[in-house]
Each structure stands twice: as C-alpha cells, then as structure tokens.
Amino acid sequence: MKKLKCYQDQCYDYLDLIKTRFNYLRKYTPSLLESLKFKSIKSAEPLLKALETIRELNDSGKRKIPDGSPLDFVPKRWQKHVFDDEGNINRQYYEMVALTELKNHIHSGDVWVEGSRLHKDFEEYLVSKDDWELVKVKGTKLAANISFDKYIQERIETLNAKIQWISKNIDKIESINIEKQKIHVERLQADTPEESRKFSLSLYNMLPRVKLTDLLMEVAKWTGFHELSHKSTT
Incomplete structure (x- = not known):
C-alpha cells in the first residue's frame, strides 16, 4: 500500500522528504557495507551489484553513479526520485533505495549475510547434501x-x-x-511460579539506573564505532 497523502489534487509521498536523512545514514552505512558480506539468489543479484557499486564509490571518493550501474532492483515508486527529468541518476536516492531493498530482501530470505546466525542462507537450515548422501547409502533413519x-x-x-x-x-x-x-x-494459564516472578523483579531492582545517553556513550568508547562514523564522513 502506498503511503501517499493528497491535498487539493496534489499527492505527497514521504520519499519526497527522505533525502534529508541521507547525511545521517552516511555516518554508518559505509562501515556497514564494508564490514558485511552479502549473498543472494539470482533474482536479487542486481541489488548486490548496486551495493558493490556504492562500495567502490565510497573507496574512490567519487560521487556520480557510473553509467551502466544496475537499476533493475529499483521499485517503480522510487524511480521518479532516482532519475531526474534528464534521466540522470541521483546518488543519494540510489543509495537509499539500495539499502531499503537490502533490508526487504534480507527479511524475505532472498539475500543473506555471511557468518550470520539470524540472517543465514536458507539452505543451511536443511539437511546438507553430504549428510543426505550418507543417509541414502547407510540407510540411516x-x-x-x-x-x-x-x-x-x-x-x-x-x-x-x-x-x-x-x-x-x-x-x-x-x-x-x-x-x-x-x-x-480454555486459554492456557501462565505456569511461572509467583516466587520466580518476585525474584525476577528483585533482580531488576538491583540493576543501577542509568541514562540512555550515558549508556550509548559508554558503548561507543568500548567499540570505537563513533570514530568509524566520524571517519566515514570526513
């Protein structure tokens, strides 16, 4: 369903405004694309090629999307933003639609992340070919x-x-x-003993109360992620 709002025969889409968030995304998307390795089924290959194009632009410092870059992954709704009236590709919208489609394809399972336990290849959930051949040969039940x-x-x-x-x-x-x-x-009743619930609450009460901003700053010091974000924007 398209999220459009119309007023006096003029329709507005939130994609008209999403461009303003591009600089915010650039604080971490280069590190994300550099750190994670993606694989896909054949139909999603144009998307992975687009991500590779964005990686190369990040490494080279160039801004213009090169001619011949993959475009098959761009949904119809995004096309009026990705292409201008002269047919040129808008770098900002091109990158944002690639990241949006990456999220959608990971959720659908068409794209998976190497080394991930949550977003892994669907084939890894099945019996491997080697195990299957062993079952057929030995008759393992x-x-x-x-x-x-x-x-x-x-x-x-x-x-x-x-x-x-x-x-x-x-x-x-x-x-x-x-x-x-x-x-x-009848509806199933919770079988957690009342003593366990009270004990759980007492443990939570023992935890120190901290501000979310203080926690984020502490995690940033542990991971150094804020330094990577700073480097990607300079």
Whole structure:
C-alpha cells in the first residue's frame, strides 16, 4: 500500500522528504557495507551489484553513479526520485533505495549475510547434501520418512488416532468442553511460579539506573564505532 497523502489534487509521498536523512545514514552505512558480506539468489543479484557499486564509490571518493550501474532492483515508486527529468541518476536516492531493498530482501530470505546466525542462507537450515548422501547409502533413519506417500499416511493415521482418543475421553479433559456442537478450549494459564516472578523483579531492582545517553556513550568508547562514523564522513 502506498503511503501517499493528497491535498487539493496534489499527492505527497514521504520519499519526497527522505533525502534529508541521507547525511545521517552516511555516518554508518559505509562501515556497514564494508564490514558485511552479502549473498543472494539470482533474482536479487542486481541489488548486490548496486551495493558493490556504492562500495567502490565510497573507496574512490567519487560521487556520480557510473553509467551502466544496475537499476533493475529499483521499485517503480522510487524511480521518479532516482532519475531526474534528464534521466540522470541521483546518488543519494540510489543509495537509499539500495539499502531499503537490502533490508526487504534480507527479511524475505532472498539475500543473506555471511557468518550470520539470524540472517543465514536458507539452505543451511536443511539437511546438507553430504549428510543426505550418507543417509541414502547407510540407510540411516531420519525423523521423518523420506517417502512422501508413507509420511503423509503416517501423519493421517496419527491424527485419526488422536481424534478418536479425544472423542472417547472428552468428558475427562478439563480444558476442553463441547457446547452447542462447538469445541471450546480454555486459554492456557501462565505456569511461572509467583516466587520466580518476585525474584525476577528483585533482580531488576538491583540493576543501577542509568541514562540512555550515558549508556550509548559508554558503548561507543568500548567499540570505537563513533570514530568509524566520524571517519566515514570526513
């Protein structure tokens, strides 16, 4: 859904104003692109090429987006901002749309971050090819049957068995009842003991109260991140 606001036949988009935040983003985006390595599926390759173009501009100090730079990743909504009336590419909007699409593609799984545990390649969640070949050779049993027909039949039989058990014992189950031919399941109650909750609160009360600004300044001293941000803008 487009976030447009219209007044007297004139429509306004927040993208018209986002350019003002470009200098703020530049405090850390060069370090981000330099530190993280991204990989993607084939359809997202133009985006990674655009990020590489931005990295090269950061290293060289050049400002103009070179001719032939990838543009396939730019959504239609951004095009009127990325291109001016003469067809030239606006560096600021080009970089911001690349970072926005990077965020969107990471969330969808089309792009992943090397070494990340949260945003890793989807294939890493699956059984590796080497392990799969070993299973087929040695006949090692997996948690699920490798035959779909057999697996789905086992699931159906298990489901039917549980439904039959519930039907026979419905009167003995306190959390489930049937009223007017409808099944009602009681909401689960929190099982955390009251003593544990009180103990948790007492631990939080022992923590020192600090201002958020003081905490950020202390973390900045630990990491030196503020120095990297300063270097990227000079």
